[in-house]
Amino acid sequence: MLTLNDASPQVVELIQNLGVKIGNYFIGPDSEGVFHVNIPSYAVRFSDTLQRSNGVYFALFDIVLYNRMPQCPILDRTLLHEVIHWTGHTRRLNRNYISNRVLTIEESHTEEVIAELGMLKLCDRLGIDTAPILGWSSEYFHIYYLADREHSERESNRAIDYILGVQAAKAA
Numbered sequence: 824m825l826t827l828n829d830a831s832p833q834v835v836e837l838i839q840n841l842g843v844k845i846g847n848y849f850i851g852p853d854s855e856g857v858f859h860v861n862i863p864s865y866a867v868r869f870s871d872t873l874q875r876s877n878g879v880y881f882a883l884f885d886i887v888l889y890n891r892m893p894q895c896p897i898l899d900r901t902l903l904h905e906v907i908h909w910t911g912h913t914r915r916l917n918r919n920y921i922s923n924r925v926l927t928i929e930e931s932h933t934e935e936v937i938a939e940l941g942m943l944k945l946c947d948r949l950g951i952d953t954a955p956i957l958g959w960s961s962e963y964f965h966i967y968y969l970a971d972r973e974h975s976e977r978e979s980n981r982a983i984d985y986i987l988g989v990q991a992a993k994a995a
């Protein structure tokens with residue numbers, strides 16, 4: 824099972840500097856062999872999403888959760904992808920991530936591409952090799968084909984600027 828120690832030190836440091844709340848969950852069999860979602864302290868209704876995910880950002884709780892038993896065992900990718908979602912919160916870049924309406928399919932595809940592009944850019948900034956991730960990412964871009972690519976490109980850059988700005992303010 825993954826722990827935060829499986830992430831690169833610079834990723835852990837970034838998360839701490841940004842003040843991102845982190846938790847984890849796992850989907851595994853209990854003593855009777857029944858699979859269930861175990862998320863301490865959080866009542867989560869999105870088990871379908873969680874089962875397919877390596878991580879998730881819950882805007883409602885403003886928390887990033889990672890799957891301790893992921894399909895893609897690259898924790899850096901998962902954490903940084905979710906951190907980009909985190910920047911979209913109404914108190915940050917306000918990408919309508921929390922809203923009173925359900926996002927359109929195009930909007931949710933766009934948000935996913937923003938997070939994935941932002942993750943790759945953040946890896947570059949942090950000196951994390953993206954080679955082991957690229958296959959996974961291209962599959963991701965393929966799945967979220969309805970995304971507005973130009974908008975995603977712009978918004979992922981804004982997310983990086985936001986993160987670097989918080990880092991710089993912290994260092995000052």
Ligand SMILES: [Zn+2]
Nearest residue numbers: 904908935938
């Ligand atoms: Zn995502």
